[in-house]
Amino acid sequence: METGSVTTPFGQRPMTLGMLASQKAASELQADQSVDKWKIYRSLCAAKPLLGVxxxxxxxxxxxxxxxxxxxxxxxxxxxVFPSNEQLSLRSHGMAEQTIRRHLAVLVEAGLIIRKDSPNGKRYARRAKEGEVAEAFGFSLAPLIVRAEEIERLASExxxxxxxxxxxxxxxxxxxxxVAKLIETAMEEQLAGDWETTFAYFRELVGSIPRTATAEQLSTALETMETLRDDxxxxxxxxxxxxxxxxNHDQNERHIHNSNPDSTFDLEPAFETKQGANSEFMIEPKTVASTRKQKSDAGRIARVQSQAANDRPDLKSFPLGLVLQACPDMVSYGPGGSIANWRELMAAAVVVRGMLGVSESAYEEAAATMGPENAATVMACxxxxxxxxxxxxxxxxxxTRRAERGEFSIGxxxxxxxxxxxxGTRRAG
Structure with a gap:
């Protein structure tokens, strides 16, 4: 076996436990083990980020x-193999010998080659009478065979x-x-909705993605972007x-009757906003003119709500981090004065509901229409x-009524x- 017993480096080069481990592994090489040198080299090139070379x-x-x-x-x-640094330089596109020595040390430390130094530190081979190499001093390539399976696995990863x-x-x-083209279409067609705010939110999401994002950062950004697209x-x-x-309103309106004259909306006072309220926050929906003029027709509203409840897809919830960034006051009402997950946010929303005088039925109706996460988010807002x-x-x-008609978005x-x-949206990374 070429590796023989343990060998130490020549001169002032130190011996390390890593070198000892490499030599120990190479000593266990089986006689029938082999590997194509260029195939393993290609795998090494692929696996270099994990090998540290x-x-x-x-x-x-x-x-x-x-x-x-x-x-x-x-x-x-x-x-x-026992080439001199001069020969290595010629086959390394003229790399300086000092640079070659530094990279040889990197290969040794990475456990890809083993030094087998001669008594005087020179690289040479002693041949037998028949001309065959009896003993050689230089660099052993045995680790490439021993670690072949590991290198292939790392390359696959x-x-x-x-x-x-x-x-x-x-x-x-x-x-x-x-997302960009859907927003552009909505703006060009002048459809109802605060599309400028939606576009601003979209641009902030795009700006929050680092240029050299990790897989986790890309996955989070994709999830948030898909939520916005679905919304x-x-x-x-x-x-x-x-x-x-x-x-079809003119044809069908005379046949619609209000089947629920006793509205439950009287449990709370009519919705009002105080003077100076933020108009963006209130998000007044821009519905078609006929719908706005017919608000007093309870039968028509009941019909629209019924159809929306059957056909409207569920609202998508936004990331918890964004909710807490927009509504930091909510954190004080979480268990122990903190909120780490959606369950704790929903528990805080129940506390806030009672504090603000919102009836249990109103909150349950919101949760049933929007989903529990979105209802808790609205309470935080x-x-x-x-x-x-x-x-x-x-x-x-x-x-809740607007959400039933598809006229309300949390974003x-x-x-x-x-x-x-x-x-704004915090940048990742």
Whole structure:
């Protein structure tokens, strides 16, 4: 076996436990083990981020491999190469000898080659009478055979991670395009809704993505962007249904009757806002003119609400971090004065509901219509702007009715509060 017993470096070079471990592993090399030197080299190039080696160190290893006479590394053919630094420089595109020595040390520390120094530190081979190499001093390539499976596995992991990152970037790029064009369409068609605020929120999301984002950061950004796209799509679909419904109002209106004259909305005072309230936060929906003129017709509202309850897709919840950034006052009402997850936010919302005088039925109706996360988010927003709202319960019921008709979106409300605090979406990384 070429590795023989433990060998220590020549001169002032120190011996390390890593070198000892590499030599120990190489000593366990089986006689029938072999590997294609260029195949393992390609795997090394792929796995270099996990092995801690640089491109130039791999260039030196490439030069070392070129001195091995066979394409297949095996103990039968010997595993020690012994070129001089001058010869290595010629096959490393003229790399300086001092640089070559530094990269050889990197390869040794990474456990990819083993030093087998001669008594005087020179690299040479002693041949037998038949001309075969009896003993050689230089660098052993045995670790490449011993670690072949590990190197292949690391290369596969790097390739899988690269593919995962590529797919995340592709999906994020497509989602960004969808959101931008959907907002552009809504603005060009002058559809009802605060699309400028939605576009501002979209730009802040795009700006929060670092140039060198990690897979986790890309995944989070993609999830948030998909939520925004689903919300916009839901609003546009609802507006299209409303337009189709309005086209048949003159024919159908005389046949509609109010089947629920005893409204439960009287549990709270009518919704009012105090003077000086933020108009962006209130988000007055821009519905079609016929719908606005017919608000007093209870039968028509009941019909629209019934259709929306059956056809409208559920509102999507926004990231908890964004909610707490927009509504920091809510944190004080969480268990122990903090909120770490959605369950704690919903528990805080129940406390705030009672404090603001919102009836249990109003909150349950909001949760059933918007979803428990969105209902808790709305309560956090109402708490944040409580000084501008006369009746929190009436306002919650009004938002619930709008959500049933697909005329309410939480995103603009949250971004209005973020801007009111003088901040924006926090950048990742």
């Amino acid at each position: 640089t491109d130039r160190a791999l260039a030196v290893l490439n030069a070392l491999l070129s001195f091995y006479p066979k394409n297949v590394l095996s103990e039968e053919n010997g595993l020690v 790097v390739a899988a991670e690269r593919l995962h990152m590529q797919r995340l970037r592709e999906q994020l790029s497509l989602c960004r395009r969808d 916009i799509t839901s609003r546009l679909e609802t507006l299209l249904k409303a337009k189709k419904t309005d086209g 109402i708490l944040e702007r409580g000084g501008h709202i006369n009746s929190a319960g009436g306002y919650l019921r009004d938002l 603009p409300m949250l971004m209005s509060l973020v801007r009111a605090r003088g901040g």
